[in-house]
Amino acid sequence: MANTSSRALRLLSLLQTHRFWPGGELADRLEVSERTLRRDIDRLRELGYPVNATRGADGGYQLGAGAAMPPLTVEEDEAIAMAVALGNAAHQGSGALAEASLSALSKVVQVLPAKLKRRAEALRSVTVDSPFGTAPEVSAEVLSIVAQTIRDEERLRFRYTAKGGAAAGEDLGRHVEPHQLVTVGRRWYLAAYDLERQDWRSFRLDRLSAPMGTRARFRRREIPTDDAASFVRQGLSQRDRGQQVVALVHAPADEVESRIGRWAEITPVGTDSCRVAMDASQPQWSLFGFGWAGAAFEVEEAPEAFREMLRDWADRFERAAVG
Amino acid sequence: MANTSSRALRLLSLLQTHRFWPGGELADRLEVSERTLRRDIDRLRELGYPVNATRGADGGYQLGAGAAMPPLTVEEDEAIAMAVALGNAAHQGSGALAEASLSALSKVVQVLPAKLKRRAEALRSVTVDSPFGTAPEVSAEVLSIVAQTIRDEERLRFRYTAKGGAAAGEDLGRHVEPHQLVTVGRRWYLAAYDLERQDWRSFRLDRLSAPMGTRARFRRREIPTDDAASFVRQGLSQRDRGQQVVALVHAPADEVESRIGRWAEITPVGTDSCRVAMDASQPQWSLFGFGWAGAAFEVEEAPEAFREMLRDWADRFERAAVG
DNA sequence: TGATTCCGGTCAGTTTCTGACCTGATGGTG
DNA sequence: CACCATCAGGTCAGAAACTGACCGGAATCA
Numbered sequence: 001m002a003n004t005s006s007r008a009l010r011l012l013s014l015l016q017t018h019r020f021w022p023g024g025e026l027a028d029r030l031e032v033s034e035r036t037l038r039r040d041i042d043r044l045r046e047l048g049y050p051v052n053a054t055r056g057a058d059g060g061y062q063l064g065a066g067a068a069m070p071p072l073t074v075e076e077d078e079a080i081a082m083a084v085a086l087g088n089a090a091h092q093g094s095g096a097l098a099e100a101s102l103s104a105l106s107k108v109v110q111v112l113p114a115k116l117k118r119r120a121e122a123l124r125s126v127t128v129d130s131p132f133g134t135a136p137e138v139s140a141e142v143l144s145i146v147a148q149t150i151r152d153e154e155r156l157r158f159r160y161t162a163k164g165g166a167a168a169g170e171d172l173g174r175h176v177e178p179h180q181l182v183t184v185g186r187r188w189y190l191a192a193y194d195l196e197r198q199d200w201r202s203f204r205l206d207r208l209s210a211p212m213g214t215r216a217r218f219r220r221r222e223i224p225t226d227d228a229a230s231f232v233r234q235g236l237s238q239r240d241r242g243q244q245v246v247a248l249v250h251a252p253a254d255e256v257e258s259r260i261g262r263w264a265e266i267t268p269v270g271t272d273s274c275r276v277a278m279d280a281s282q283p284q285w286s287l288f289g290f291g292w293a294g295a296a297f298e299v300e301e302a303p304e305a306f307r308e309m310l311r312d313w314a315d316r317f318e319r320a321a322v323g
Numbered sequence: 324m325a326n327t328s329s330r331a332l333r334l335l336s337l338l339q340t341h342r343f344w345p346g347g348e349l350a351d352r353l354e355v356s357e358r359t360l361r362r363d364i365d366r367l368r369e370l371g372y373p374v375n376a377t378r379g380a381d382g383g384y385q386l387g388a389g390a391a392m393p394p395l396t397v398e399e400d401e402a403i404a405m406a407v408a409l410g411n412a413a414h415q416g417s418g419a420l421a422e423a424s425l426s427a428l429s430k431v432v433q434v435l436p437a438k439l440k441r442r443a444e445a446l447r448s449v450t451v452d453s454p455f456g457t458a459p460e461v462s463a464e465v466l467s468i469v470a471q472t473i474r475d476e477e478r479l480r481f482r483y484t485a486k487g488g489a490a491a492g493e494d495l496g497r498h499v500e501p502h503q504l505v506t507v508g509r510r511w512y513l514a515a516y517d518l519e520r521q522d523w524r525s526f527r528l529d530r531l532s533a534p535m536g537t538r539a540r541f542r543r544r545e546i547p548t549d550d551a552a553s554f555v556r557q558g559l560s561q562r563d564r565g566q567q568v569v570a571l572v573h574a575p576a577d578e579v580e581s582r583i584g585r586w587a588e589i590t591p592v593g594t595d596s597c598r599v600a601m602d603a604s605q606p607q608w609s610l611f612g613f614g615w616a617g618a619a620f621e622v623e624e625a626p627e628a629f630r631e632m633l634r635d636w637a638d639r640f641e642r643a644a645v646g
Numbered sequence: 647t648g649a650t651t652c653c654g655g656t657c658a659g660t661t662t663c664t665g666a667c668c669t670g671a672t673g674g675t676g
Numbered sequence: 677c678a679c680c681a682t683c684a685g686g687t688c689a690g691a692a693a694c695t696g697a698c699c700g701g702a703a704t705c706a
Contacts, residue, residue, distance in 0.1 A: 003693080004663070005331035006370050009394060016430050019475045020538065023683065033665050038684070047329050055683045056673030058538065065436050069402050071332060071394030072434070077419075078427035079392050081412060082405060085424055089408035096400075097446060101408055104401035107339050111395070113388050123420060152342045215343065215381065247643070288611045290643070291636050298646045307644070313614050314640035320570070320613070321634045323621050326662090327694070346652065356696050361653070378652045379704025 004040075007032070011040055013073035015051065015063040022060045076116055082108050083120035087140035091188075098183060103151070106144040117141060138188055138205045143181075146190055146205065149213040150178045153220060156192070158211040160203055176201070177218045180228035191228040193221055200224060202232040245286045245302040246277045251295035260289050275300075283309045327363075330355070334363055336396035338374065338386040345383045399439055405431050406443035410463035414511075421506060426474070429467040440464060461511055461528045469513055469528065472536045473501045476543060479515070481534040483526055499524070500541045503551035514551040516544055523547060525555040568609045568625040569600045574618035583612050598623075606632045 007030055014021065014029060027037040041051050041061060050066035053059065063070070074082065086108065089101040109117065121139055149156045156178045176192035183189070188205040200223065225231040249256055253268035256276060260266075263285075264278040276293065280286045283306040290297055299307065330353055337344060337352060350360040364374050364384060373389035376382065386393070397405065409431065412424040432440065444462055472479045479501045499515035502523075506512070511528040523546065548554040572579055576591035579599060583589075586608075587601040599616065603609045606629040613620055622630065 003327065003366065005326075005328040005366060008328035008332065009370070013394065016433070019433075019471055019477065019536065022681095034683095035666080035685095036664055039663080041683095042685090043326065043328060047332070053683055054538070054673080055671075055681085057675070057681055058540075059673080059682045061683090063434060065434055065440070067436055069397055069399060069436075070434050071336065071396045072430055073394045074392055074427060074430065076392065077423040078430070081409065081420060081423035081427045084420065085408035085412035085427075086404065089404060089411070097404060097407065100400040100404035104397060104404045104408075107395055107397060107401070110339070110342075111386060111388055111393050113390055113392075117388075148342055154342065213342070215377070217381075284611075284615050287614065287640075288607075291610065291614075291640075292607050294635075296639050297643050299643055310640055311644045312617075314637055314644050316619050317610075317614075317633055317637035318641060320620050320622055321630070321637050357652095358654090358697080359695055362694085364652095365654090376652060377704080378650085378702075380650055380706075382651045382704075384652090 004043075007040055008043065009071075009073075011044065012049070012063075012070055015061065016070075016073050020060040020062050022058070026061065076113075079108060079112055080116055080120045080123065083112060083117075083140055084124045087120070087124050087143070090140075090143060091138070099181075102143065102147050102181065105140060106147045106151070109140055109144040110148065142205060142208060142211055143188065145211045145213065146178060146208075147181060149211075150180060152213070153217055154178075154213045155195070155216045155218055156211060157214055159209045161207045161209075174203075175214075176203075177221070179220070179223060181205075182229045182232050184229070184233055189232045191223065191232050200231065202235045244277055244279045245283075245290075245306050246275065246300045247290060247297045247302075248300055249274055249276050249290070249293055249295050249297040251293070256293050256295065260293050263289055287313060330363055331366060332394075332396075334367065335372070335386075335393060338384065339393075339396050343383040343385050345381070349384065399436075402431060402435055403439055403443045403446065406435060406440075406463055407447045410443075410447050410466070413463075413466060414461070422504075425466065425470050425504070428463060429470045429474070432463055432467040433471065465528060465531060465534055466511065468534045468536065469501060469531075470504060472534075473503065475536070476540055477501075477536045478518070478539045478541055479534060480537055482532045484530045484532075497526075498537075499526075500544070502543070502546060504528075505552045505555050507552070507556055512555045514546065514555050523554065525558045567600055567602045568606075568613075568629050569598065569623045570613060570620045570625075571623060572597055572599050572613070572616055572618050572620040574616070579616050579618070583616050586612055610636060 010030060011026065014026060023034055023037055027034045030037065030040070032040070041053075044051055048066065048068045049070045050064040052062050052064040054062075083105065086101045086105040090098050090105055112120065117140075121141065124140065146156065146158075148154075155175065157173060157175050160174050175195045176190075177195065178190055178192045180191045181188055182191060190203045190205060190208070192201060192203065193199070194201045223231055225234065248269065250273045252272050253266055253274035256274055257266050260276070260278075263280075264276050266277075267275045269275050276290070276297070278286045278289050280289070283303070286302075286306060287309055299310070333353060334349065337349060346357055346360055350357045353360060353363070355363075364376075367374050371389065371391045372393045373387040375385050375387045377385075406428065409424045409428040413421050413428055435443065440463075444464065447463065469479065469481075471477075478498065480496060480498050483497050498518045499513075500518065501513055501515045503514045504511055505514060513526045513528060513531070515524060515526065516522070517524045546554055548557065571592065573596045575595050576589055576597035579597055580589050583599070583601075586603075587599050589600075590598045592598050599613070599620070601609045601612050603612070606626070609625075609629060610632055622633070
């Protein structure tokens with residue numbers, strides 16, 4: 001317990017919880033003489049962590065920003081905050097940032113004590129108010145376990161509720177070689193090689209439960225299409241787009257793009273109108289999107305709930321405007 | 324470089340980047356014999372980190388979830404993702420979670436190399452699509468520096484753009500004893516004792532720039548009001564509420580509360596209507612809020628921009644609905 | 647059963663670590 | 677300016693630890 005190695009860790013953690021530490025106090029905490037404290041500090045510096053020191057009347061040590069990231073020592077609350085924040089980021093973001101969030105999330109979740117995992121999950125479900133989240137949220141744990149098995153090239157078992165069978169509860173056990181996670185329209189999909197069907201499949205993560213890495217390693221296969229993202233996109237059935245709203249917006253494509261491009265797919269139609277496709281968990285968000293687009297539009301394709309809500313909002317806003 | 328202490332850190336980091344590690348491979352990486360690897364593992368276990376091992380054909384070591392959080396070893400990308408995600412969480416959340424996010428953010432930012440800080444800041448500004456964010460976003464760095472000085476009871480200097488003087492550019496240097504950060508209506512305020520004016524003041528964080536901890540410690544004073552939050556609330560001038568929209572909504576308070584309570588202040592008026600006050604950076608968000616409230620409403624108080632947009636949306640939605 | 651892996655004891659030589667002591671350098675204060 | 681508090685780092689000798697080699701044991705899987 002009182003080795004050098006534990007001291008290095010404790011020192012690092014002390015330096016992270018307070019900005020300034022007078023040498024004497026640090027030496028005291030670590031129960032060593034000041035001389036060996038200086039040596040410990042030196043050791044940290046040799047490892048590449050920049051410990052700045054100021055001399056003089058009230059000098060002290062402080063951990064600075066350097067070239068390498070030191071290991072972060074976090075409290076429980078902070079770890080929970082991280083899990084929540086990264087879980088949301090992985091959901092809402094896309095591209096490289098979402099992936100980085102995901103791998104960071106994996107690391108946090110992996111070492112998070114079980115009771116904290118539950119607390120984090122509970123908190124996240126309360127906190128999310130993201131536009132365009134996936135309908136049933138994917139839990140941080142599912143997300144991170146799947147990500148881990150991909151990273152480690154480890155086979156994966158899980159239960160999957162097939163498209164039609166949600167009501168009937170026909171969920172099946174699957175056994176796959178997980179290949180990659182991709183986001184399409186704010187939903188997470190897993191591209192994987194299904195070992196029973198002997199073929200490539202894609203799975204929606206919100207339909208996937210009880211994932212568990214078997215300990216078996218596998219060697220990565222070539223995915224038949226160009227990349228995993230396009231493979232998943234190809235396989236998307238019409239059903240999955242059920243909530244999609246498509247409309248013709250009377251404004252130039254790039255203008256609309258700049259306003260709501262983050263949330264919608266936009267294709268130009270002529271020079272001053274464009275077609276906008278939006279895919280939201282709840283119709284309010286789509287409505288909001290078209291509101292923000294700031295131009296007249298015609299609905300081409302939408303679920304009935306959307307049309308109803310459109311009438312409702314128009315009516316209520318109208319009356320509020322004149323009232 | 325080849326110390327025991329550095330090995331402990333490296334081992335921990337290896338265990339976090341891959342789920343399973345055969346002992347031989349770990350020993351190889353660390354350039355030690357397998358015997359000393361076992362000893363290192365033992366050491367980690369003695370420090371409280373649960374390293375699980377499985378024996379047999381393809382056994383290996385794996386870092387489990389235990390009672391204590393081990394130091395997180397993260398890559399640069401992951402650190403950036405953390406900074407971005409935690410920055411957003413600190414902004415959007417409130418209460419204990421926002422505070423935990425903030426203190427976690429401080430730790431990440433403190434050790435984040437300068438160039439990564441810039442990247443994180445840039446990414447965050449692109450990524451946010453938070454309803455009801457503060458008008459000019461508060462940078463993660465400002466937020467975390469201020470939080471750090473509070474934590475460490477360290478005096479703080481910064482420049483502050485006073486209410487009227489934004490255009491004239493009359494920003495003044497301030498020197499304060501920072502006391503607490505509070506969120507009011509999705510904005511961050513700093514409650515602090517102003518050393519020049521010799522009195523308590525509250526500052527909006529988005530008007531504050533170039534914060535810098537002087538190295539001087541101070542002893543906490545008693546804040547005159549009950550707590551910092553109420554102090555800040557008292558001091559809010561009317562100007563700060565400029566963008567506020569107030570309306571009478573014809574639905575029971577608790578129903579409205581359940582729909583948009585997160586974003587608005589709601590006070591019951593009789594049994595089946597209530598007054599809703601919303602404070603958003605852009606009128607679109609307020610509109611959206613009232614849309615989501617799902618009931619008829621009368622605007623009582625609003626900036627002209629809001630009224631205009633209300634007419635515009637009503638009009639466009641109307642035409643889309645009949646079209 | 648055999649192969650593979652983790653587990654942990656023992657031993658001796660080596661390395662490192664520690665505290666004590668001392669001299670310098672630096673920065674703030676009265 | 678002198679004075680004090682702090683970090684910096686050299687040296688030394690004894691104590692402590694670390695290391696690799698070698699071993700027999702136990703668990704797990706095919």
